[in-house]
């Protein structure tokens with residue numbers, strides 16, 4: 001039915017992704033990974049521990065064996081692969097929140113209503129629920145899951161930023177929209193001379209305080225709650241990081257955020273934008289899946305090319321000086337003030 005040499009092959013492959021993701025989300029939600037980490041189990045043994053039906057769970061496990069999340073073991077048992085281990089809630093850099101957020105009501109509503117979004121040219125999610133951040137602001141549990149999702153989403157990138165960017169000339173790094181502070185803690189751990197300031201919405205700032213305390217970074221960090229559209233950003237720092245922030249917003253809103261940074265930064269400062277950098281043509285790129293999520297959830301939010309970021313920076317009186325390509329299709333774009341006043 002899904003022979004890859006038939007013209008329908010690519011379509012079946014895409015449809016199959018739905019079933020594989022549903023199986024992954026079901027196993028994660030049932031707490032299966034935590035039990036399988038303790039011991040190799042038969043579907044019946046796992047079903048008993050999860051409170052699930054053995055035959056149904058056997059089919060979920062069989063599907064997931066094909067995806068490399070679990071592996072068959074002797075005696076009809078299953079074990080977790082290294083990928084599967086990241087689904088455990090307490091795994092370092094756990095993927096649990098990433099799976100559950102993508103399987104949750106916000107993404108489901110946004111993606112289910114993609115035809116309406118495409119017809120109308122504005123996000124059906126935003127039309128019904130407001131922006132994702134407005135929606136999460138009075139749903140603390142979902143907001144916590146989202147912050148954890150952002151933390152795991154950044155796993156492949158944050159060590160690369162700490163390792164590949166030369167922070168020797170930077171004294172204070174402001175992480176604008178820094179989430180729980182996962183970038184700041186990684187970068188500060190690698191560069192002991194740096195101080196960090198985390199700026200994010202009030203409820204996220206509270207979570208960041210806890211995270212930075214646990215990371216032992218209270219003495220080297222400050223956390224500021226605020227809104228980058230209406231509040232002033234911490235002023236006078238020599239570097240401002242915007243990690244996966246601009247992709248949530250329209251060109252005009254992205255320029256407003258960059259202009260706030262431009263107004264706050266030291267004249268000799270720099271702005272670091274970390275985003276997927278899409279190719280200029282239709283080549284496949286991991287950021288294109290993210291772009292559809294941006295379209296569905298934010299409407300005007302978008303993944304962009306290097307040239308598009310260069311144009312946005314210029315509108316905010318910033319010059320794109322350097323692009324550092326990082327693993328996973330992501331780039332770190334360094335910009336400095338275009339005009340120097342005085």
Ligand SMILES: C[S@@+](CC[C@H](N)C(=O)[O-])C[C@H]1O[C@@H](n2cnc3c(N)ncnc32)[C@H](O)[C@@H]1O
Nearest residue numbers: 150154177178179200201204226227228243244
């Ligand atoms: C996609 S997440 C990225 C988080 C983090 N920088 C990273 O790379 O993982 C965007 C962040 O922007 C924050 N944010 C959204 N609207 C904001 C606003 N108006 N003012 C300040 N922060 C905001 C969110 O709370 C969230 O932490």
